[in-house]
Amino acid sequence: MKLIIAIIKPDRLEAVKQELYKAEVNLITVSEVLGHGRQMGITEVYRGVKEMGNLLRKVQLLIAVNDDYVEATTNAILKGGRTGDIGDGKIFVLPLEECVRIRTGERGGPAIG
């Protein structure tokens, strides 16, 4: 089992979702986050005072999958999320120790799907 965390541009969410559905990955959790990498945010100005290096809005996806779905999931995120511009984000793949479905108490692989 793996946990996939992806940070993407907010406007790519729709495309990434569609690609994930195509790869038959239907269980995702999405949250709004702030961050910046090399892009170093954007300048904002409030009543004439400049504020440099502000954080940009990003979207974080949390997807738990069985091992044979890792490739398909990362490919789907790549396909839907890539614009080629700076700030497209990152995908992290982590080992996942346990997964429990609260409704049934199932554990491990069956709980993920």
Next chain:
Amino acid sequence: MINTGDTAWVLVCTALVMLMTPGLAFFYGGMVRKKNILGILMQCFTVLCILTLQWILFGYSLSFAPSKGFFGGLAWFGLNGVGFKPYADYAATIPHEAFMLFQAMFAVITPALIIGAFAERMKFSAFLLFTILWATFVYDPVCHWVWGMGGWLKELGVLDFAGGSVVHINAGVAALVAALMIGKRKGYENKPVPPHNLPLTVLGTALLWFGWFGFNAGSALAANEVAVHAFLVTHTAAAAAGATWALLEWVFNGKPTIFGTITGSVAGLATITPASGFVTAGAAVAIGCAASVVCFIAVAEIKPRLGYDDSLDAFGVHGVGGMLGTLAVGLFASKAINPAGADGLLYGNPRQLLVQFTAVAAVTVYSLVATYLIIKFVNVLIKVRVPDREEIMGLDLTQHHEHAYTLLE
């Protein structure tokens, strides 16, 4: 002879109509995505500032100075000769300045209505240039035709109590042209963009409804029976239209929604506008119900089929409502309500319907052609649409370097 009661009433109504532009800003602002709300608010407030100056400098003269021509004359340039003394042909009992100010608020909100069509993708500088040109070459002449001394539609006998043709058809048709020329928003080609803050839109509607009493009842330009009656039918039509839209949704979509209810109310208010000084309360109920049925079809059925992206339905609600209302005057107008008006078809005067139709056709065609030329011109000069990357990041950050909501702190 100045009447203090009339003057007080018109001043209050002027303030009410002024409040409609910020009301419209929130009405529209809640409907866009959260990266674009400040862009909408900024455009509405900019219209308020810039067009007030345009109006004082030359807009009022182009609209209302007596003339048989395309525009009003330049006699009142810079408010020259517009003083405390009433100008009896427009309003005999209030200072000329009060009439000018009341009309200024109409000149402000009309171009602001168009913002709904090109929301979330127009460059701020292009918007500014477009708005000044549109106010000068579309609003001012059309206003002169319908309301100005010597205007050809006025002389033809067109009845437009508070701006069905001058305001709503004019801005609505311009909105359709703008939406078609600027193209769809990115990323939502085949589905509606979810409104980011509907409570804000509801608040905006409340301000619009409140301000509309000034818009319509104030157009009596006196604190008299016609003002009271306009107040009554305005409120009645808005109520009937709001309830009708909710009912339509309940029947056809399964559930009534607040977004639908307020959309219906605004459609009812826009539609009753030209008729508010001329029709009975019963007719107002009919007009309100018809407004929601027709605008519902325009927004929910026709727009998706034609596939243009009038982001916030400026045409579907204001344009269509304005046409319906202007024609409704030709049916329901009655001299028993307003002796200064005329009788409509239902009271034995079929000619009035024909005259009203002429106004609808003339304003539609003129607004269509003139708006097209203005957008072409602005596009050649400075490009109307923001670059793709800026559209994706949102207009708040890219056009104004600020954002509306923080995630942290």
